[in-house]
Amino acid sequence: MSDILINHVYKRFAVPGNEVVALKDINLDIASGEFICLLGPSGCGKSTLLNAIAGFSHPTEGSITVGGRPVVDPGPDRGMVFQEYALFPWMTVFKNVRFGLEVKGVANDVADARVRELLDMLGLSEFGERFPKDLSGGMRQRVAIARVLALDSPVLLMDEPFGALDALTRRSLQDELLKIWARLGKTIVFVTHSIEEAIYLADRIVVLTYRPGTLKRDIRVEMPRPRDAASPEFNTLKRELSRLVSEEQQRHEAAERAGLTTD
Amino acid sequence: MRRNTWLAALQGAVVPLVLLAIWQAASSSGLVNAKILPSPVAVAVRWWAYLAPAEPYDPANGGYVAWLFSGELIMDAMGSLYRVVMGFLVGAVLALPMGLAMGASRAAFRWLNPLVEVLRPIPPIAYIPLSILWFGLGNPPAIFLISLGAFFPVLVNTIAGVRQVDGIYLRAARNLGAGPLTIFRRVMLPAATPYILSGVRIGIGTAFIVVIVSEMIAVNNGLGFRILEAREYFWSDKIIAGMLTIGLLGLAIDSGVTRINNHLLRWHRGLEH
Structure with missing residues (x-):
């Protein structure tokens, strides 16, 4: 059974004097428990597609169902991790992670125990009473991951979550995420513009084209994990993906030079 | 260090x-001329006389502490402080919900903002004649004027505070399953507190200005009344003593408010502890 079904999805934006087709006829079946990366240069509509799955914006045409239910609103069945962390700065780490449980109406002692378990799992036990401003970027993203894991949602949506982190922190969070995924069996839709990150993480990599955003290529990654970035298979795939992505990047730059876009 | x-x-x-x-x-x-500008020593002596209890200590009239604080200056300062607190509370309690509504709802903003924009530039002092007509003399007109002075800074900052809430927090909260009421109470309100508290600080400052003016017209005690009374007797040393007291009291209120703010905003970036 497919966990996420994306059916003929179009997304058009009105811009002054023009119309941008951000997504054009996207069809995608994502299986339950699959780790999928959406890859492409900026402006290819990968975040637009993620936001549509999250329910933050509605497709102009087409439909999206998650776990058999059509997406109409954002909801805790599709936990989202943002690049900007989006932690509530006025809450301690503990309260941030607890927020979703409180909203759900989980009993106090059950919620507390669950939060402690999650903080422990992400190596945050010592930081429960800190405020987000006192944490590093990597720590903040760990808290954000703990916060969506608290929802126990079958689907995790991640919008370039490690994009703002340094290379070492990034790798350690990628490993952490793979561990969590192996342990909890979530379906993960992960947006990135890093080819290496996509190969390191995903079961399946979907490359999107620059405006209009369409599916350019859908590649299954069969390499066993942990994957070695120095291995020949890794680099063969990397070369192929680089070629695909840079074609789209060139279209993006051409559009910029023609003054069609500023993003 | x-x-x-x-x-x-x-x-x-x-x-x-x-x-x-x-x-x-x-x-x-x-x-x-010492009548125009008395010497610092004369001011200090007068200040002490103003501060010290008027009557000698008599256990029949109550406890020692009550006697200690029975000086005219203490009574005046308490009177002024009472009016500031009452006026500020009335103003802020009205401004806060209205500001939250105007910040959160475009419709509420469209209905109320034109009126606010017309009334806001009228200084509270311009309401003095009307306040006497409506409330007579004594504390009521003073508290009315002070509440006006506190109302607008709190209102305007609350509106701005709610409006500047970063959309990413709202998106995160919706994603975590929060409904509109939870989002308002647990996301928009705390996210707006830095603005609201700076409105509170400005509001208290304005209330303190207005209390002095209102005491010059409507009541028979308080620091503002006392320095005007001293002018009638040509007690310039007492005028200056009263003014310095006003300055010190204002400083004490402001540093108290700042300390409370720092505690409430301990989560906020860029704050010195």
Whole structure:
């Protein structure tokens, strides 16, 4: 059974004097428990597609169902991790992670125990009473991951979550995420513009084209994990993906030079 | 660190001490008329007399502490403080919900903002004639004027605070399953507190200005009343003593509010503890 079904999805934006087709006829079946990366240069509509799955914006045409239910609103069945962390700065780490449980109406002692378990799992036990401003970027993203894991949602949506982190922190969070995924069996839709990150993480990599955003290529990654970035298979795939992505990047730059876009 | 603090305090005292010395020299030499500008020593003596209990201690009239605080200055300061607190509370309690509504709802903003924009530039002092007509004399007109002074800063900052809430927090909260009421209470309100509290600080400052003015017209005690009364008797030393008291009280209120703010905003970036 497919966990996420994306059916003929179009997304058009009105811009002054023009119309941008951000997504054009996207069809995608994502299986339950699959780790999928959406890859492409900026402006290819990968975040637009993620936001549509999250329910933050509605497709102009087409439909999206998650776990058999059509997406109409954002909801805790599709936990989202943002690049900007989006932690509530006025809450301690503990309260941030607890927020979703409180909203759900989980009993106090059950919620507390669950939060402690999650903080422990992400190596945050010592930081429960800190405020987000006192944490590093990597720590903040760990808290954000703990916060969506608290929802126990079958689907995790991640919008370039490690994009703002340094290379070492990034790798350690990628490993952490793979561990969590192996342990909890979530379906993960992960947006990135890093080819290496996509190969390191995903079961399946979907490359999107620059405006209009369409599916350019859908590649299954069969390499066993942990994957070695120095291995020949890794680099063969990397070369192929680089070629695909840079074609789209060139279209993006051409559009910029023609003054069609500023993003 | 500690040495620097002392040094800074010492540095800050230099200019006032020099000015005091010049002032004292000018007075002692008879260069200025003591009726116009009394000497610092005369002001200090008068200040003490103003502060000290008027009657000798008598256990029959209540406890020692009550006697200790029975001086005219203490009574005046308490009177002024009472009006500031009451006026501020009335103003803020009205401004806060209205500001939250106007910040959160475009419709509420469209309905109310034109009225607010017309009334806001009218200084509270311009309401003095009307306040006497409506409330007579005594505390009610004073509290009315002070609440007006506190109302607008709190209102305007609350509106701005709610409007500047970063959309990413709202998106995160919706994603975590929060409904509109939870989002308002647990996301928009705390996210707006830095703005609201700076409105509170400005509001209290304005309330303190208005209390002095209102005491000059409507009531028979308070620091504002006292310095106007002293002018009628040509007690310029008492005028200056009263003014310095006003300054110190204002400073005490402001540093108290700042400390509360720092505690409430301890999560906020870029705050010194």
